[in-house]
Amino acid sequence: MRLLDEQYTQTPFYGTRKMAAWLNLQGYRVERKRVRRLLQTMGLETIYPKPHLSQPGSTEQRFPYLLRNMAVTTANQVWSTDITYIRLARGFVYLVAVIDWWSRYVLSWELSITLDTSFCLEALDRALRQATPTIFNTDQGVQFTSSDFVQRLQAEHIRISWDGRGRALDNIFVERLWRSLKYEDIYLKDYQSVKDVRNGINAYFDFYNYQRLHQSLDYQTPAHVYRQH
Numbered sequence: 619m620r621l622l623d624e625q626y627t628q629t630p631f632y633g634t635r636k637m638a639a640w641l642n643l644q645g646y647r648v649e650r651k652r653v654r655r656l657l658q659t660m661g662l663e664t665i666y667p668k669p670h671l672s673q674p675g676s677t678e679q680r681f682p683y684l685l686r687n688m689a690v691t692t693a694n695q696v697w698s699t700d701i702t703y704i705r706l707a708r709g710f711v712y713l714v715a716v717i718d719w720w721s722r723y724v725l726s727w728e729l730s731i732t733l734d735t736s737f738c739l740e741a742l743d744r745a746l747r748q749a750t751p752t753i754f755n756t757d758q759g760v761q762f763t764s765s766d767f768v769q770r771l772q773a774e775h776i777r778i779s780w781d782g783r784g785r786a787l788d789n790i791f792v793e794r795l796w797r798s799l800k801y802e803d804i805y806l807k808d809y810q811s812v813k814d815v816r817n818g819i820n821a822y823f824d825f826y827n828y829q830r831l832h833q834s835l836d837y838q839t840p841a842h843v844y845r846q847h
Contacts, residue, residue, distance in 0.1 A: 619656055619659070619660060619703075619705065619710065620705050621641065621644065621646070622637060622641075622653070622656055622657065622660065622662070623660065623662075623703055623705050623800075624800075624805065625637065625640055626657075626660075626662050627796070627797055627800050627801070630662075630793075634650045634653045634654045634657065635650055637650075637653045637657070638650040638652075638653045641653065660703040660710070661701055661702070661703055661712060661733055661759075662703060679768065680780070681778040681779060681780045682779070682780070683755075683779055683780060683781055683782055684753055684755070684777060684779035685753070685755055685779055690719050690720050691720070692720055692847045693718055693720045693721050693723070693749075693843070693844045693846075693847035694718065694720075694749045694750065694751050694752065694847075695719070695720060695751065695752050695753065696718075696719040696720070696751060696752065696753045696754075696755060696779075697716055697717065697718055697719065697725065697745065697751040697753070697754050697755070698716075698717055698719060698754070698755040698756065698789050698791065698792055699714060699715065699716045699717070699738070699741065699742070699754075699755075699756055699762065699792065700714070700715070700756070700757060700789055700792040700793070700796070701713065701714045701733065701738070701759065701761065702796045702799075702800075704729070704804060704815060704819075705804065706809050706810065706811065706812070706814075706815060707808055707809065707810045708810075711729050711730065711731055711812055711815060712729065712730050712731070712732070712733055712737075713727060713728075713729055713819065714727060714728050714730070714737060714738050714741045714761075715727040715741065715792065715795065715823075716741055716742060716744075716745040717791055717792055717795060718751075718840075718844055719755075719791055720843070720844070720847065721835070721840045721841075721843035721844035721847070722791060722795070722832060722834075722835065722840040722843075723827055723840035723841055723843070723844035724795070724823050724826060724827055724840070725744075725745040725748055725749075726741045726742075726744035726745040726748075727741055727819065727823060728740050728741040728744075729812065729815070729816055729819070731812070733761065734761070735760070735761045735764045735766055735767060738761045738762065738767060739766060739767060739770060742767070742770060742771075743770070746774060750774050750776065751776055752776070752777060753776070753777045753778075753779050754771050754776045754777070754778055754779065755779040755780070755781065755789060756778075756779075756780060756781065756789070757780070757781045757789060758780050758781060762780075763780070795826075798826070798830075799819070799822060799823075799826075802822070803818060803819070803822040804818075826840065827839065827840050827841045828841045
């Protein structure tokens with residue numbers, strides 16, 4: 619799973635066949651079926667359109683992807699969220715974060731040992747205590763399509779946008795955040811416990827928001843750009 623996590627971060631477009639072949643080249647005799655099972659446990663899906671990619675929640679409503687060809691020009695115009703797998707020396711946890719598209723500012727985050735909806739709602743509530751976006755974009759995972767999550771957004775009169783099935787690049791800024799976090803912190807630190815990784819992620823996101831200069835932001839920090847608007 620540790621190797622799959624690293625390779626997925628580099629090549630999220632690899633399907634289970636290529637992942638199995640890559641592991642075999644590393645000396646691990648693994649069948650495609652096992653690779654599929656491990657990726658499902660990690661909450662990882664190959665980035666390309668295919669049917670039945672994720673299991674939608676129980677809500678009867680369906681929402682279109684609203685961001686195609688949209689010009690994002692200010693903070694709190696669009697927020698998005700996603701979940702990623704975080705490895706530990708022994709075991710793993712899941713991380714969810716809410717990010718502002720305009721500034722790349724991380725508004726909130728939360729950890730969980732299970733892929734339930736409650737930790738996603740906790741992160742959402744924490745973000746909404748700071749501001750309210752016009753549009754909130756997510757993938758079609760069960761956590762974000764659940765009635766609880768949808769109704770929480772609707773209660774704030776927020777427009778809901780869902781990625782196309784299997785199109786993780788519809789949520790590109792969160793994908794870039796995960797890549798930065800893993801290469802600049804998680805893979806370097808090799809955290810031992812949930813407490814350690816929680817403290818480490820807290821420190822990294824503080825650095826990311828307030829100190830890390832982004833070329834796409836004209837070498838400003840996310841916090842500076844977010845607060846300008």
